[in-house]
Amino acid sequence: MGRNFTSFAITFVTGLAAILLFPYYVINPGVVIEDHLKIKDDCFACHTLGEGAVKDKCTGCHNLNAIGLMTTDGIDRKDKNIRSNTLHNSVPGIQCFDCHTEHNGLSRENATLKFRHDVLSGDTRKSCINCHTPEKPADEIHSILKEECSYCHYTGTWKPSHFKHSLLGDNLNECSRCHANMKPEDTLHKGLGNEIECVSCHNTDGWKPSTFDHSNYFRFDRNHPSNCASCHDMNRTLKTYTCYNCHEHTPSRIAKKHLKEGITDFENCVKCHKTGDKKETDGREDRRKRDDD
Amino acid sequence: MLKFTIKKILPFAIIYLALFASAVLMNYIIHQAGLKWMIGYLGIAGTSLIILSFVYSLRKRKIIRSGNAKVLLQIHEIMAWTGAMIILVHAGIALDAVIPRMAEFAMLIVVASGLTGKYLLKQARESIKSKRSELKAKNIPDEEIEKELFAISVMADKMQMWRQVHLPLTMIFAALSLLHIIIILLFWSW
Numbered sequence: 001m002g003r004n005f006t007s008f009a010i011t012f013v014t015g016l017a018a019i020l021l022f023p024y025y026v027i028n029p030g031v032v033i034e035d036h037l038k039i040k041d042d043c044f045a046c047h048t049l050g051e052g053a054v055k056d057k058c059t060g061c062h063n064l065n066a067i068g069l070m071t072t073d074g075i076d077r078k079d080k081n082i083r084s085n086t087l088h089n090s091v092p093g094i095q096c097f098d099c100h101t102e103h104n105g106l107s108r109e110n111a112t113l114k115f116r117h118d119v120l121s122g123d124t125r126k127s128c129i130n131c132h133t134p135e136k137p138a139d140e141i142h143s144i145l146k147e148e149c150s151y152c153h154y155t156g157t158w159k160p161s162h163f164k165h166s167l168l169g170d171n172l173n174e175c176s177r178c179h180a181n182m183k184p185e186d187t188l189h190k191g192l193g194n195e196i197e198c199v200s201c202h203n204t205d206g207w208k209p210s211t212f213d214h215s216n217y218f219r220f221d222r223n224h225p226s227n228c229a230s231c232h233d234m235n236r237t238l239k240t241y242t243c244y245n246c247h248e249h250t251p252s253r254i255a256k257k258h259l260k261e262g263i264t265d266f267e268n269c270v271k272c273h274k275t276g277d278k279k280e281t282d283g284r285e286d287r288r289k290r291d292d293d
Numbered sequence: 294m295l296k297f298t299i300k301k302i303l304p305f306a307i308i309y310l311a312l313f314a315s316a317v318l319m320n321y322i323i324h325q326a327g328l329k330w331m332i333g334y335l336g337i338a339g340t341s342l343i344i345l346s347f348v349y350s351l352r353k354r355k356i357i358r359s360g361n362a363k364v365l366l367q368i369h370e371i372m373a374w375t376g377a378m379i380i381l382v383h384a385g386i387a388l389d390a391v392i393p394r395m396a397e398f399a400m401l402i403v404v405a406s407g408l409t410g411k412y413l414l415k416q417a418r419e420s421i422k423s424k425r426s427e428l429k430a431k432n433i434p435d436e437e438i439e440k441e442l443f444a445i446s447v448m449a450d451k452m453q454m455w456r457q458v459h460l461p462l463t464m465i466f467a468a469l470s471l472l473h474i475i476i477i478l479l480f481w482s483w
Contacts, residue, residue, distance in 0.1 A: 007461035011468035015392060019472070027476050029390040043480065052482020097482065103389075 030103030033111050046102070058096045064088055083131050090124040117155035126150060141178045144171050165204035172204070173197055187228075188238045219275045243269045301416075305408045312374065312404060316381035323382070335383035336477075340470065342376030363443050370411065377404050392476065396469035403466045406459045413451050421445055 018026045024040045032040050039045040046053045061072045068084030070076055098119055104110040117125055128149040129136065135158075136142060136149075145151075145167060152161040165172055175198040176183070183189055183198075201212035220226045228234060231241040243249045249269075258266040266272075272281050323332060349369035351357045377400055384397045421442060428438045 003457065004460045004464045008464035008468045011465045012472065015395075015469060015472045019392070019476070026391045027480075031389070047480045049479050052480065054482065095482075 028103060031105055032102055033104075033108050034106045035108070036102065037106075053097055053102065055095050064092070086130055087120075090121060090130075091119050093121075094119050125155070128153075139178075144168060144177070173199055175199070187232075187234055187236075190237065192239070215274075217274070218270045221276045224276045241270070301412070305412050308374070309405060309408055312378050312381065315378045316385070319378070320382045320385050332383055332385065335379050339376040339379035339383055340474070342372045342379065346370075346372035346376065363439075370407070373407060374404065377401070390473075390476075392469060393473045396466060396473050399462065399466035399469050403459070403462050406455075406462050410452070410455050410459055413455050417445075417452060418442065 015026075023043055027043075028040070036046075046057050048054050048057060063070070063072075065085075066074070067088040068077070068081035099113055099115055100111055101113055102111060124130065126148060132149070141163075147167050151167055152163045154161075168174075171177070179198070201210040203211065214220065214226070218224070218231075224230075228238065230245055231243065232238045233240065243254075244251055254266060254269075258264070274280070320332075323329060346369045348357070348360070349362070349365040352360050352362055352365050380397070380400060384393065424445065425438060425442055428441065433441075
């Protein structure tokens with residue numbers, strides 16, 4: 001028993017003495033940042049017995065109102081950090097160690113833990129722009145949007161965002177303001193004039209599927225297959241077409257047939273003939289009547 | 294010599310190395326599960342297990358009078374090993390403080406010492422196997438034989454010598470741990 005007690009006592013007393021004489025080297029869990037080296041042997045400069053490194057000890061040197069603006073000696077900082085000042089003054093209710101740490105190396109970089117937005121009060125957290133004005137993108141879409149960043153972005157990361165076109169309000173149909181460079185350069189889209197809005201065929205849920213339906217202009221059938229070049233000049237634009245590429249339809253024959261029926265405006269075939277079926281003709285009566293007039 | 298090493302020493306070496314392997318595995322699982330915050334509190338769990346394992350010491354010194362000493366010894370071994378493994382994970386925080394580092398080092402020495410004791414006990418038991426046959430020949434009940442053999446084995450001379458090393462080492466470990474705990478209680482923010 002004596003030997004055991006002696007071992008315990010010698011170790012304990014020696015350790016205790018070492019703690020009291022050389023606290024920084026014996027109980028310090030890691031190197032303090034360079035600016036704190038001058039108080040490295042005074043544990044109680046930052047710590048309160050039984051409570052840890054409480055905020056009151058920190059703010060004794062780091063005046064909350066002056067953070068980012070002045071040094072701890074009360075001298076104006078040349079590189080004022082307004083954002084830091086705004087941030088620290090918007091979180092009066094939390095402890096410094098919620099975001100900061102010590103004994104982690106000489107560099108100040110090591111003394112800041114990952115910032116968490118949930119330490120901010122509700123109003124401050126919603127007003128992203130208070131801190132993030134410099135980060136706001138200068139692109140078209142962000143100049144249009146007047147809503148809070150949180151409508152599309154999370155506090156964790158900027159991307160991915162969950163943008164909704166409905167946020168654009170009156171600007172919703174001005175697709176080209178944001179998507180000018182995304183317009184396909186194929187024959188179909190190249191020929192489309194500015195008078196035709198993207199929303200004629202596409203919607204904001206996705207580029208595909210588009211709502212373009214050729215049947216609205218002309219319906220394909222066995223004698224009229226969906227071979228673009230049969231009717232369109234593929235080197236120019238799909239907006240124009242001709243039915244005279246086929247031996248069935250020659251200009252003289254078509255003119256003769258229509259004039260016989262009293263129809264003089266027959267250049268735009270699909271205006272009346274939406275299909276290849278002779279019986280299925282739209283607007284014939286109207287056209288005749290109009291021609292008669 | 295090789296046969297002796299493999300048969301007698303290797304099992305204990307494996308138990309000791311398994312301590313580190315288990316700690317590495319547990320540390321990996323904790324980090325993967327995003328439970329890094331709990332590493333600081335593992336010190337409490339590990340220390341509690343080690344303290345609880347001392348029920349055997351109390352029973353052996355007859356401070357408590359009930360309980361099967363052989364079973365309690367096994368519990369002591371398992372709980373102390375598990376507690377040490379958990380504390381190794383806790384120590385993985387890798388801070389520079391001297392006191393907890395010394396406590397960790399002392400703990401590893403105590404575990405090694407404990408395994409040495411376990412080896413000596415096994416040797417003692419094997420050497421008195423013949424004693425068992427002798428007692429059986431006298432028609433003594435099995436339970437009584439087990440008790441007597443266990444009592445003889447722990448009283449062996451080598452065990453006595455080992456005890457004079459193991460207990461002081463444990464006390465050094467206890468003193469360093471106590472200092473570490475006091476410092477944490479005083480300076481940590483709970």
